[in-house]
Every structure is written in C-alpha cells, then in structure tokens.
Amino acid sequence: MERVIESAVCPFCACLCDDLVITVVNNEIKEIRNACRLGVAKFRACTCTYTHARTQASQRLKCPRVGGRSSSYDDAIAEATEILRRADKPLIYGLCNSSYEAQRVALAIAMRKRGVLDISESICHNILYTGSGLKKYPFYYALLDEIREKANVIVYWGSNPVVSHPRHLSRYSVYPTGRYAMRGVTDREVIAIDVMESELKKHWLLQVKPGDDARIAEILTRLVSVSGDCAAQDIDEDTDIERLKEIAERLKRALYGVIFIGLGVLGVGSEDARHNVDAILALVDALNKGEGRKYVLFPMKGHYNVMGAVQLLMRETGYPFGLDFSRSSTTGTGTGTGSSIFEPGKTTVMDVIEEGEVDAALIVGADPATSFPGDKVKRLAEIPLIVLDPFETPTTSLASIAIPTAITGIEAEGIAYRMDGLPLKLNKIVESEYPSDREVLERIYRALF
Numbered sequence: 456m457e458r459v460i461e462s463a464v465c466p467f468c469a470c471l472c473d474d475l476v477i478t479v480v481n482n483e484i485k486e487i488r489n490a491c492r493l494g495v496a497k498f499r500a501c502t503c504t505y506t507h508a509r510t511q512a513s514q515r516l517k518c519p520r521v522g523g524r525s526s527s528y529d530d531a532i533a534e535a536t537e538i539l540r541r542a543d544k545p546l547i548y549g550l551c552n553s554s555y556e557a558q559r560v561a562l563a564i565a566m567r568k569r570g571v572l573d574i575s576e577s578i579c580h581n582i583l584y585t586g587s588g589l590k591k592y593p594f595y596y597a598l599l600d601e602i603r604e605k606a607n608v609i610v611y612w613g614s615n616p617v618v619s620h621p622r623h624l625s626r627y628s629v630y631p632t633g634r635y636a637m638r639g640v641t642d643r644e645v646i647a648i649d650v651m652e653s654e655l656k657k658h659w660l661l662q663v664k665p666g667d668d669a670r671i672a673e674i675l676t677r678l679v680s681v682s683g684d685c686a687a688q689d690i691d692e693d694t695d696i697e698r699l700k701e702i703a704e705r706l707k708r709a710l711y712g713v714i715f716i717g718l719g720v721l722g723v724g725s726e727d728a729r730h731n732v733d734a735i736l737a738l739v740d741a742l743n744k745g746e747g748r749k750y751v752l753f754p755m756k757g758h759y760n761v762m763g764a765v766q767l768l769m770r771e772t773g774y775p776f777g778l779d780f781s782r783s784s785t786t787g788t789g790t791g792t793g794s795s796i797f798e799p800g801k802t803t804v805m806d807v808i809e810e811g812e813v814d815a816a817l818i819v820g821a822d823p824a825t826s827f828p829g830d831k832v833k834r835l836a837e838i839p840l841i842v843l844d845p846f847e848t849p850t851t852s853l854a855s856i857a858i859p860t861a862i863t864g865i866e867a868e869g870i871a872y873r874m875d876g877l878p879l880k881l882n883k884i885v886e887s888e889y890p891s892d893r894e895v896l897e898r899i900y901r902a903l904f
C-alpha cells in the first residue's frame with residue numbers, strides 16, 4: 456500500500472524545511488523529495504529500503520539496556536524511575552532533538568525533582584542571552600519569511616550553511632525571489648566572513664584569521680560610519696583594507712540586510728565570543744543608522760528543536776537554559792535557597808558537573824560523551840546515567856540505563872520551532888516499534904509523582 460505525504464517537515468536542522476514529499480510503501484520510506492543530503496540521511500536512518508539506510512539502521516539502539524544487559528521497557532523505565540527517585544539533585548540535559556511536548560514533560564520532572572535542566576544552547580549560543588547582547592541592541596529575530604521577502608544583502612559570518620544547513624540559501628536567503636530581490640541571487644549581495652574558505656567564495660568571501668572577527672567588525676563599523684579613507688587610517692598593514700572597503704560599500708547598499716552568525720563567532724570561548732558579538736552588534740547598530748536601511752542579526756541555530764526548548768524555558772521560567780530548580784523556593788516541596796535559578800557560571804550543565812552537584816543524569820537525545828570535554832565526561836560517567844536516544848552513541852555506551860526511542864518527525868509526531876521561532880507540526884511518517892521520548896518521559900513522570 457502506497458502513501459504520499461506532502462509538505463512533510465524535515466527533523467534534522469533548525470531550518471525545518473516543510474516542503475518534503477515522502478512516499479511510503481508498506482510502512483517503508485521509498486522516496487524522499489526536496490530534502491538535502493542531511494535530511495535524506497536522517498530519513499534513511501529509520502526503517503527503509505535503501506542499502507545505506509540498512510547501515511544506519513544497524514546503529515539504532517535496538518532494545519532497552521539496564522547495566523549493559525538487554526531489558527524490557529517496563530524494567531528499564533522502572534529502574535530509571537528509581538534512580539531519579541533516589542537522586543537529590545538530578546541533571547536533565549539534551550532535549551534539542553525532541554518534540555516540544557517531550558521538552559514540557561522533561562521540564563516538569565526537573566521542576567518537581569528540584570534538579571537542573573539544561574540544553575545545548577548553554578554551550579553553543581549562551582553569549583546571546585548574557586551581557587549586553589539582547590538588552591542593548593534591537594536586532595533580534597526577523598522571521599525567515601520576512602528575510603526572504605526583503606533582504607538584498609546577506610552576510611554569513613562564522614557559519615557555512617552549505618555544510619550545516621544546506622537548504623537555508625535556497626529557501627530563505629540567497630536564491631529565492633523577494634520584494635527587493637525580484638531576480639533572486641542576481642539582485643542580492645552575498646558576503647561570507649569566515650576563517651575557512653567556503654563554497655560561498657564565488658560570492659564575496661573575506662577569510663579572516665582565527666580570533667580576528669571582532670577587529671574586522673570594528674573596522675567595518677568605522678568604514679560604514681564615516682568616509683572610507685578617514686576610517687582606514689592607523690589600520691595595520693596585514694589588513695586587506697581595499698577588500699574591507701568594498702565589503703563596507705556592499706553592506707551600505709542594503710535596503711534590508713541580515714547578518715547570520717554561526718559557531719565560528721559564538722562558539723569560541725566566552726570572552727572572545729562576547730567580544731565578537733559586541734563588535735558585530737555595534738556594526739549592525741552603525742548600519743541601522745543609515746536612512747532607509749534596516750539590518751537584523753540572526754543566529755544560525757543547529758538542532759532542529761533548540762528553539763522549542765528556548766521558547767518553552769523562556770515562557771515558563773523567564774530564562775533560556777541552565778536552570779537549577781534546587782535554588783527555587785516556589786517549586787516542589789523543598790525550601791530552596793532563594794537564589795536565582797539561572798546563573799551562568801553556577802547553574803549550567805558544565806558548572807554542575809564540574810562542581811559535582813548532581814547525583815544522577817537523564818540525557819535525552821544528546822551525546823555529551825562526544826561533545827563535552829573529557830574531564831566532564833569522566834564525571835558524568837561516575838553518576839547513574841539514564842539515556843533516551845534512537846541511536847547508539849558514545850553516551851549510550853556509558854549509560855547505566857539506555858532506552859531506545861522513536862525518531863520524532865519520522866516515527867512519532869510532535870511540535871518543533873524553526874530557528875526563527877515559528878512552530879511547525881512534525882508528522883509521523885512510518886509506524887515504529889519504539890515509543891517516543893515524550894511517552895517514555897511521561898511514564899517516568901507518572902511513576903515518580
């Protein structure tokens with residue numbers, strides 16, 4: 456029996472492309488249209504007919520494990536519940552590859568248990584929520600649809616979407632037609648600023664030295680603010696000032712411009728990242744002083760539902776990540792310390808692991824054993840570790856309890872928020888033997904409370 460699912464949403468990156476056409480025959484995905492190679496690889500990772508998919512499928516976490524031995528779901532969930540019941544202060548981490556509904560349940564567990572809840576945003580984009588960032592500059596989100604319609608100058612700074620978000624250019628920024636770019640790419644200036652040479656070099660690529668982003672932003676700010684010759688004084692000899700002048704001219708031509716910033720700017724250590732963001736925000740500020748010109752600064756989010764987690768946490772707690780509910784006097788039954796539940800440097804995943812403050816961890820759809828520094832992974836491995844994931848990962852291999860879950864957007868439905876904050880419904884494309892992470896979390900919640 457054949458089914459064709461139109462307008463399916465891709466659950467890989469935060470572009471959440473919603474124009475996929477997927478053909479399913481006898482509960483197997485036969486054809487995937489409109490997805491990029493990353494999206495196709497994710498759909499092929501479930502039960503489907505491609506040869507490559509079978510390789511991927513062998514990496515699925517096949518059945519629950521308790522203490523390294525195969526187990527039933529009932530036993531694994533009962534053991535996981537017991538670990539969390541005994542824990543004084545559990546850590547719940549991950550959730551950016553989960554539906555909004557699953558994120559809500561995880562938040563409820565963290566609040567009732569007075570634990571710590573954190574997401575990858577505390578490592579990748581934390582600088583945007585602290586310091587001068589959001590409070591000082593009126594740059595934050597334009598909808599991607601507005602950018603597609605209006606932007607005629609596109610800058611990718613410290614990000615290479617061709618690799619990380621392959622359809623970003625064709626759906627939202629460079630290639631589609633828009634009100635100020637009736638001929639698509641022909642009517643747009645495209646500028647890439649990066650330490651790496653990228654596929655965007657056929658447009659305007661400025662290759663900068665590592666750690667030089669803030670200085671380049673400061674020079675560009677001067678160039679767009681006053682006459683180029685005057686601003687070029689006292690700039691050192693190594694700087695390609697002619698190239699910078701040309702880029703400044705292009706930036707100034709915008710009616711509507713956008714600077715997409717990525718981990719090359721944000722993921723470089725907190726002091727450098729803060730310096731980079733402040734300098735680029737100052738450039739946006741200077742550009743916005745031009746009459747009839749508007750610029751926005753837009754962070755390139757990675758995981759497909761990191762924005763869902765941020766929106767949920769902001770809505771429910773007023774803070775975006777790194778929440779320590781043991782400090783709260785308003786949740787659960789304990790007394791709390793009355794300190795703020797959000798204090799980067801004390802309440803994020805890295806802080807509480809470093810200080811040995813958490814005595815169990817529930818990791819949902821994340822792989823800290825790959826992405827965290829070795830000393831943090833070692834500490835994590837010393838406490839009871841529960842992992843919910845569709846796939847085998849280095850973290851599942853460390854887990855006391857590993858519970859396989861369905862892939863949301865393929866084997867389970869749910870809501871996810873696109874990188875600009877737009878909520879979208881993810882479909883269930885095929886039936887699966889695995890429960891969703893929302894279902895597993897709900898069973899744990901019901902057993903705990």
Ligand code: SF4
Binds near residue numbers: 467493
């Ligand atoms: S750009 Fe991202 S959301 Fe779109 S198809 Fe590719 S991986 Fe999927």
